[in-house]
Amino acid sequence: GAVVSQHPSRVICKSGTSVKIECRSLDFQATTMFWYRQFPKQSLMLMATSNEGSKATYEQGVEKDKFLINHASLTLSTLTVTSAHPEDSSFYICSARGLNHNEQFFGPGTRLTVL
Amino acid sequence: GQNIDQPTEMTATEGAIVQINCTYQTSGFNGLFWYQQHAGEAPTFLSYNVLDGLEEKGRFSSFLSRSKGYSYLLLKELQMKDSASYLCAVRDSYSGAGSYQLTFGKGTKLSVIP
Numbered sequence: 177g178a179v180v181s182q183h184p185s186r187v188i189c190k191s192g193t194s195v196k197i198e199c200r201s202l203d204f205q206a207t208t209m210f211w212y213r214q215f216p217k218q219s220l221m222l223m224a225t226s227n228e229g230s231k232a233t234y235e236q237g238v239e240k241d242k243f244l245i246n247h248a249s250l251t252l253s254t255l256t257v258t259s260a261h262p263e264d265s266s267f268y269i270c271s272a273r274g275l276n277h278n279e280q281f282f283g284p285g286t287r288l289t290v291l
Numbered sequence: 292g293q294n295i296d297q298p299t300e301m302t303a304t305e306g307a308i309v310q311i312n313c314t315y316q317t318s319g320f321n322g323l324f325w326y327q328q329h330a331g332e333a334p335t336f337l338s339y340n341v342l343d344g345l346e347e348k349g350r351f352s353s354f355l356s357r358s359k360g361y362s363y364l365l366l367k368e369l370q371m372k373d374s375a376s377y378l379c380a381v382r383d384s385y386s387g388a389g390s391y392q393l394t395f396g397k398g399t400k401l402s403v404i405p
Contacts, residue, residue, distance in 0.1 A: 210392070219378065219397040220334070269333050279324065280393060282333040 178204045180272050182283035189260055190291055196256045197286045199270030205250035206272035210280060211243075214267040226253055260290045293317045295396035297379050302402045303369055311364045311399045313379030324393065325353050325364045326378040334378055337364065366401075374403045 179202040189195050199209060208227050212220040224240075226232035226247035234240045244256040253272075257264055267287055271280040294316045303309040315323070322341040326334035340346055340355035340362060352365040364377055376398040383392045 219395045222392060222394070225392060267331075278322070278339055279336050282326075282335070285331075285333045287331070 178202075178272075178274065178277070178281045180206075180270065180281045180283040182270055182286050184286060185284060186287045186289075188289045188291065191261050192259055194256055194258045195260055195288060196254055197268055197270075197288075199253045199255070199272065199283050201251045201272045201274070201281070204272075204274040204277070206253070207250065207275045208273045209247055209253040210271045210273075211245060211253075211255050212269045212271065214269060214285075220269060223255075257288065260288070262290045264288065265290045293381055293383070293394035295379055295381055295394060297377075297396045297399045299397070300400045300402070302404060303366075305369055305371060305403055305405050307369050308365065308367050309369060309401065311366075311377050311379075311401065313362045313364070313396060315360050315362075315379070315381050315396075317360070317381055317383070317394075319383045320357065320381060322382040323353075323355055323362050324380040324382065325351075325362075326380060326395075328376045328378055328398065330376075337377075369403050371403050371405070374401060376400045 181200045183198045211223045214220045222235050223238045224232040224234045224245050226245050228247050228250050232245035247253040267285050269285040271282040273280045297313045324339050325337040328334040338353035345354045350367045355362045378398045379396040380393040
């Protein structure tokens with residue numbers, strides 16, 4: 177299957193700082209990338225959908241000015257958590273889908289802890 | 292919108308068969324997926340159904356009935372490594388965001404005991 181990488185796998189930061197998470201499709205062109213957030217013992221909640229070269233579409237309740245998403249190329253999307261607070265601590269997972277794929281391929285996730 | 296229900300937890304014995312059910316009510320439907328997720332890891336794809344019937348893949352099978360809004364994942368010859376959460380996810384119809392979106396159920400935590 178196709179491979180999606182995420183970096184970093186873990187990050188600990190102070191409250192008020194910004195954190196950037198990268199999501200890369202390694203062996204296919206990801207026309208669409210999805211960003212999810214998962215709190216402990218909860219399901220994956222879709223935050224936003226992004227198509228290469230266009231603005232991301234955010235789900236209701238997700239602040240687009242706080243969670244900046246850039247999908248500048250067919251293999252890279254970034255999520256920047258701006259002015260992070262402890263309540264933003266979560267497991268952030270990206271997934272990607274190519275033009276001819278039915279399924280979404282998930283990255284390994286990034287564990288964010290805001291102190 | 293989408294509403295997806297699956298049991299919170301299940302326990303089964305090594306070597307046995309277990310069936311995890313999923314029911315959904317959706318405003319649009321373009322396929323149902325099952326994913327396996329081990330604690331602290333991202334989900335991995337198990338199966339995809341878009342037409343009614345059974346899809347078999349080794350020890351795993353998945354069934355779909357669109358008229359009933361129902362699916363199940365069947366795991367045979369259970370192994371200890373099958374202990375994980377199993378997520379049912381429904382794909383919307385075209386969302387206008389340029390792509391279809393997956394909505395996930397809360398997952399069923401399966402514990403396999405010796």
